[in-house]
């Protein structure tokens with residue numbers, strides 16, 4: 001028996017009894033980890049996924065262990081079918097220590113308050129120009145907002161979409177998000193679209209560097225095209241395109257939170273009334289609750305970088321670990337009545353880097369926490385203003401079920417609206 005196997009043998013860490021839990025993971029989706037933590041009475045347990053041993057953990061303390069202290073790398077921690085569609089090889093997420101902190105600085109430089117305001121203004125303008133096209137007919141909010149965000153994000157990043165190619169480029173970005181949970185042909189098709197997207201954005205980077213195209217100073221494209229890694233070298237074209245996609249794709253993904261915000265306003269009309277008449281100071285609590293309550297990323301994977309012990313469990317270098325993001329956002333020790341939608345819980349919230357973790361935990365600059373979190377919050381806040389103060393619409397009968405076994409989750413109908421009218425410019 002290897003040392004590692006011996007250590008696992010003697011550890012008291014609870015174990016999920018199935019031989020391999022992959023099917024259960026796909027069947028249960030977002031609740032897979034937390035239901036087992038509840039059943040086993042532990043914040044961590046051992047199991048096997050895709051025939052590989054894995055430790056699953058949840059809760060604020062687990063988030064701190066996972067995100068702080070450089071204990072985990074993302075390298076080798078995600079199946080290739082997911083990795084290729086999301087952050088990809090060579091991206092900031094695949095780096096550790098000083099090279100990571102240096103590259104992360106490039107992303108954080110994109111997120112200055114004036115830059116966030118510019119993106120919110122682009123988003124609002126794109127939304128207002130889309131509304132007259134909606135008119136009486138039924139539209140699917142998720143699809144419309146994805147296109148609006150693609151247009152706004154590209155313009156904000158300094159690489160505006162050519163209107164002729166906008167639908168195709170938007171489709172590519174949406175496919176990368178939608179198909180992360182798929183296997184087989186749907187995933188292969190998304191990989192194909194991803195390849196095409198990378199080629200397109202490599203051409204764009206080449207054009208900026210050669211002076212054939214201009215990206216405004218300080219824009220995401222400008223920062224990426226001019227960025228030098230710690231070795232003093234520019235990013236190669238492939239990596240630069242991957243990082244540009246790491247700005248555009250997740251910004252389009254914010255559409256999912258916008259759709260969930262619309263669903264929350266529909267389910268809890270008192271909040272619609274609050275915001276229609278003001279309630280500016282309650283926007284942040286409402287958006288935090290949308291991000292806590294609704295499912296987005298279920299878990300995040302890491303590989304231990306060295307041996308250590310937590311809660312009596314001996315982690316060895318190379319061990320595969322999944323942190324339950326959704327389960328931590330729904331942990332009733334942190335969030336009383338977690339299944340009830342209560343923005344009030346965030347009114348006097350002092351902030352805590354390890355409890356509300358839909359976009360990762362810990363520190364932005366030195367850990368892997370999402371650098372787009374402020375942008376996400378600002379965009380969803382603006383969407384709530386638009387939905388409650390700027391347009392009027394009807395919500396026809398439809399299937400708004402959010403199935404927790406669908407990764408990534410969304411209301412089944414994508415949120416259909418009709419008879420949309422502008423109330424104010």
Ligand code: HEM
Pocket residue numbers: 074092093094104107246247248250251253254255257296297300325358359360367368369370371372373375376
């Ligand atoms: C749509 C809502 C979003 C969600 C749910 C989300 C979620 C996450 C999560 C969970 C992580 C942590 C990954 C890890 O621990 O390895 C992350 C990292 C990251 N996110 Fe986001 N994100 C969102 C929006 C954005 C936006 C708008 C941007 C950029 C404009 C962005 C760019 C990134 C990047 C570059 C990383 C990697 C950071 C690193 O490894 O240090 N995300 N995101």
